[in-house]
Amino acid sequence: xxxxxxxxxxxxxxxxxxxxxxxxxxxxxxxxxxxxxxxxxxxxxxxxxxxxxxxxxxxxxxxxxxxxxxxxxxxxxxxxxxxxxxxxxxxxxxxxxxxxxxxxxxxxxxxxxxxxxxxxxxxxxxxxxxxxxxxxxxxxxxxxxxxxxxxxxxxxxxxxxxxxxxxxxxxxxxxxxxxxxxxxxxxxxxxxxxxxxxxxxxxxxxxxxxxxxxxxxxxxxxx
Amino acid sequence: xxxxxxxxxxxxxxxxxxxxxxxxxxxxxxxxxxxxxxxxxxxxxxxxxxxxxxxxxxxxxxxxxxxxxxxxxxxxxxxxxxxxxxxxxxxxxxxxxxxxxxxxxxxxxxxxxxxxxxxxxxxxxxxxxxxxxxxxxxxxxxxxxxxxxxxxxxxxxxxxxxxxxxxxxxxxxxxxxxxxxxxxxxxxxxxxxxxxxxxxxxxxxxxxxxxxxxxxxxxxxxxxxxxxxxxxxxxxxxxxxxxxxxxxxxxxxxxxxxxxxxxxxxxxxxxxxxxxxxxxxxxxxxxxxxxxxxxxxxxxxxxxxxxxxxxxxxxxxxxxxxxxxxxxxxxxxxxxxxxxxxxxxxxxxxxxxxxxxxxxxxxxxxxxxxxxxxxxxxx
Numbered sequence: 001x002x003x004x005x006x007x008x009x010x011x012x013x014x015x016x017x018x019x020x021x022x023x024x025x026x027x028x029x030x031x032x033x034x035x036x037x038x039x040x041x042x043x044x045x046x047x048x049x050x051x052x053x054x055x056x057x058x059x060x061x062x063x064x065x066x067x068x069x070x071x072x073x074x075x076x077x078x079x080x081x082x083x084x085x086x087x088x089x090x091x092x093x094x095x096x097x098x099x100x101x102x103x104x105x106x107x108x109x110x111x112x113x114x115x116x117x118x119x120x121x122x123x124x125x126x127x128x129x130x131x132x133x134x135x136x137x138x139x140x141x142x143x144x145x146x147x148x149x150x151x152x153x154x155x156x157x158x159x160x161x162x163x164x165x166x167x168x169x170x171x172x173x174x175x176x177x178x179x180x181x182x183x184x185x186x187x188x189x190x191x192x193x194x195x196x197x198x199x200x201x202x203x204x205x206x207x208x209x210x211x212x213x214x215x216x217x218x219x220x221x222x223x
Numbered sequence: 224x225x226x227x228x229x230x231x232x233x234x235x236x237x238x239x240x241x242x243x244x245x246x247x248x249x250x251x252x253x254x255x256x257x258x259x260x261x262x263x264x265x266x267x268x269x270x271x272x273x274x275x276x277x278x279x280x281x282x283x284x285x286x287x288x289x290x291x292x293x294x295x296x297x298x299x300x301x302x303x304x305x306x307x308x309x310x311x312x313x314x315x316x317x318x319x320x321x322x323x324x325x326x327x328x329x330x331x332x333x334x335x336x337x338x339x340x341x342x343x344x345x346x347x348x349x350x351x352x353x354x355x356x357x358x359x360x361x362x363x364x365x366x367x368x369x370x371x372x373x374x375x376x377x378x379x380x381x382x383x384x385x386x387x388x389x390x391x392x393x394x395x396x397x398x399x400x401x402x403x404x405x406x407x408x409x410x411x412x413x414x415x416x417x418x419x420x421x422x423x424x425x426x427x428x429x430x431x432x433x434x435x436x437x438x439x440x441x442x443x444x445x446x447x448x449x450x451x452x453x454x455x456x457x458x459x460x461x462x463x464x465x466x467x468x469x470x471x472x473x474x475x476x477x478x479x480x481x482x483x484x485x486x487x488x489x490x491x492x493x494x495x496x497x498x499x500x501x502x503x504x505x506x507x508x509x510x511x512x513x514x515x516x517x518x519x520x521x522x523x524x525x526x527x528x529x530x531x532x533x534x535x536x537x538x539x540x541x542x543x544x545x546x547x548x549x550x551x552x553x554x555x556x557x558x559x560x561x562x563x564x565x566x567x568x569x570x571x572x573x574x575x576x577x578x579x580x581x582x583x584x585x586x587x588x589x590x591x592x593x594x595x596x597x598x599x600x601x602x
Contacts, residue, residue, distance in 0.1 A: 045379040048366060052347055053412075055565075098224075132368055132377055138345045175232065178239035188565035190343045195568040205231050212228025 001095050002103060009077060009107040016076040017111055020069050021118075028119050031059055032126045044130045051131070057139040057189050059123065066116055066150025067180065074157035077108050082161055087217060101214050105158055105207065112154055116147045138189055145192040145199070149183040152176075152203045159209035164217040172209060238569075242557040245549040245573075256540060258515075263524035263534060264297045265316055265508040270522055270536045271297055288536070300326050300506030316508065326507055329527070331462040333470075335494075335501040340456060341564035349412035350376065353419040353435045360414035365436070367422070371404045374424075374434070376441065388441050392434065395443035402426045409457035409469065416461050423457045423469045423481075431457075431471070431481075448487045452479065456496040462505070466527070470503075472496055478512075480530050491532040492523050498563065509533060547573075554579035 035058060038046055050056060081087040091097050120140060127136040156176035163169040183199070186192070192199065259272040264287070271285035271293065283295040283302070295302040299313050303326040306312040312323050346369040355361050365385065368375040374396070376388035396403075403426065410422035421435025421442075431449035435442055453474030460467045471479040471487065478492035494501050494514045502513040510525040519539035526533050549556065556573040560566075 043380050044382060045362065045364060048347070048379040049349060049362070052345060052349055052366075130382055132347060132366070132382065134345050134347050134368060171236070172232065175235050175239060178243065179235065182239075182242075182559060182567075186560055186565060186567045188342070191565050191567045193343065194566060208224065208228040208231045211224040212232075215225045215228075 001093075005095075005100065005103045006107055009104060012080055013073065013076050013108075013111065016072060017115070020073070020115055024065060024069065024115060024119050025122075027062060027065060028122055031061055032123070035126070035130070039130055047130055048132075048135065051135050051138065051189075055188050057142045059139060059143065060187070062119075062143075063146045063184070065119075066112075066147050067153045068150075069115060070112055070150035070152070070154035071157045073108055073112055074154045074161065077104070078158050078161040087162070087214075091214070091218065097214070097218075098211070101210060105155070105210055108154055108158065109151065112151060116150065120147070141193060142189045142191075144196060145183055148196070148199055148203055149180060152179055152183065152206060155203065155206035155210065159206060159213050162210055162213035162217065164213065164222045168213075168216075238557060241553055241555060242559060245553060245556040246558075248549050252545065254543075258520060258538065258540065261511070261513070261520075261522060261536075261538075262298055262301055262504055263509050263511045263522070264293075265506065266297050266299065267291070267293065268534070270511075270524070270534065300330060300508070301504065303327060303330065321507060329464045329466075329505065329507040331460075331464065331503070331505040333458070333460065333462075333501075333503040333505075335458060335496060337497050337499065337563040338565060340496040341566070343565070346370070347377075348408055348410060348422060350436055351412050351414075351419045351421070352439065353421055353437050360416065360419055362414060363412050367408075367434070369405050369408065373403050374405055388436075392441035392443065395441055396432065396434070399432055399443050399445040400430065401432055401443070401445075402428050402430070407454065407457050409459045411459055411461055417463045418461060420459055420461050420468060423459050425454050425457065429453055433468070444485075446481065446485050446487070448485055449479070449481065452487070466505075488530045490523070490525060490530045491535070492525070493521075549573070549578070550575040551577050551581060554582055 035047065047058065050058065081090060090100065093100065120143065123143070124136060124140055127139055131139075153176070156172060156179070160169045160172040160176065163172060183192075259275055261270055261272040263269070264271045264285070267287055269287040269289070271287045274284040274286050274292070285293045285295070285297045287293070287297075295305060296311060296313075299306055299316065303312060303323060307323045312326070313321065315321060348367045348369070349363040350365040350367050351360060351363045364379060365388070366377045366379055368377050368384075373389070373393055376385045376392060377383070378385050401424075405424050405426060406429065407425045408422050409424075410420075419435065421433060424432045424434055426432065429450070429452070431446040431452075431454060433444045433446070449471060452471060454471050455474055455476075456472040458470040458472075460469050465483055467480050468483045469481045471481055472494060473479060476493050476495045478490050478494050480488040480490060482488065490512075492512050492514065494512075498516055500513075500515045502511075502515075504511045504513075505527060508527055510523075510527055510530070512523040512525060514521045514523075517540075519537060522536040522538070523532055524534040525531065550573060554575055555571050555578070558570045558572060559568065561570060
């Protein structure tokens with residue numbers, strides 16, 4: 001049954017995942033190409049000086065991509081479930097309901113993390129070619145909060161979609177906007193380092209909203 | 224799970240409200256206050272501040288603590304070029320002959336802000352050549368990488384460690400008694416300065432050293448006079464007059480002047496680098512040092528020759544007399560960023576009992592209303 005659920009999620013999202021992978025790869029490659037042009041024309045010294053002397057990590061153009069991927073992945077995965085109350089059918093399958101929901105969003109989280117890990121690995125590989133480990137690490141540590149924002153966007157969007165009443169759905173979206181604003185509040189490199197472990201715990205807590213929405217759906221709440 | 228979800232959503236919304244609403248309120252009601260520019264005058268031997276009253280803007284007018292009004296001639300060093308262009312630069316001051324060039328060479332300005340001090344910097348520092356071949360300072364080609372096991376010299380273009388320079392630096396530091404890892408580094412790797420003094424560095428035992436690159440070779444020097452100060456912050460100066468090599472802030476926030484010969488002079492200036500702003504404006508005769516925080520400013524006038532205090536002055540900022548509505552609505556305020564550092568983290572401020580009481584009353588009202596509604600549904 002587990003395999004069937006994963007296969008169902010795969011069918012819903014495969015087109016999007018492929019598209020996201022292509023877009024992410026193209027934009028990452030474009031950013032790397034820009035950096036390599038700078039290295040070619042002015043030398044790697046410029047990258048070092050910029051990273052050391054200025055509040056930048058050189059890959060800021062990629063900062064909102066994980067959020068877009070997280071949001072759209074949740075839409076592609078959960079929007080089909082809420083149209084024509086397909087979720088009702090899903091929940092009536094002979095399988096524990098809690099586990100079913102968990103399998104669904106765990107699939108989404110793993111798919112999201114796989115895409116982001118690939119991007120992070122490509123970026124680290126190229127940055128290490130030009131930069132000492134301490135500077136490449138600074139860039140990637142700064143990007144951690146962008147990936148976390150993507151994960152939060154995925155979980156919040158999923159919980160808003162699974163929420164049966166529109167009023168609470170809008171409320172969840174309002175909270176999502178506030179949290180997104182917090183996660184992109186400071187452009188200073190490594191500004192979130194100390195706060196990041198707490199943010200990870202918070203983002204993992206968003207799962208509760210998904211279960212809450214499903215439970216309200218089972219109770220028959222609707223506008 | 225349903226209750227946990229409700230609590231999670233409610234808490235998230237509460238935190239966002241406690242953060243965003245007071246922020247918006249402050250944004251709408253905030254009035255900026257800019258204190259007048261103040262300098263110690265070597266002419267009247269008093270602190271004088273720039274008059275910003277209407278009518279005084281067209282010409283520079285300074286007022287001393289007694290209320291006497293002067294023109295820009297009261298600050299002959301700060302406005303040296305202006306006075307020189309008008310042919311009004313004095314030939315002598317306090318019985319000492321002075322020249323315009325002397326005034327120019329001894330004029331210095333230095334600032335320090337908490338945000339810059341508290342910033343999380345990468346342990347990588349650009350390394351300049353202190354004696355460049357073409358006389359003018361060039362952009363750095365190498366960098367110092369601070370690691371637990373030592374300071375490595377890295378070539379930036381090739382992204383490779385320079386084994387020879389690293390070994391050279393390690394042996395130089397070891398002969399000076401340096402104990403790794405390095406704790407603090409202060410330098411100014413910019414070619415927009417007269418000369419380069421490399422970096423002032425403290426080791427794990429708070430001993431002070433200087434590291435620089437001379438003719439492509441690494442050199443290190445120790446400052447035994449600075450040991451025992453418990454240095455918590457360093458500022459390298461590199462001013463045209465070579466009067467100091469740097470400023471050292473000790474564990475008690477006292478500022479010390481490090482002279483190029485390695486001697487250390489304690490001053491009366493108390494400055495907490497992670498809380499206070501620092502402005503130093505120096506001239507041939509005096510240094511005006513301004514230490515400011517959210518509450519006010521403290522000025523010190525130091526003698527340029529021995530850094531002894533000539534005069535000092537306190538100025539408190541005016542208190543806001545407007546009612547802050549937020550303290551009647553919210554039990555506290557949450558801020559995630561601060562002007563004192565670049566970190567994002569929750570900071571709970573402005574705790575208010577009035578706000579807490581108001582919120583408890585509102586909450587009790589909501590609970591009672593819900594209960595009444597439910598009771599009427601069952602009847």
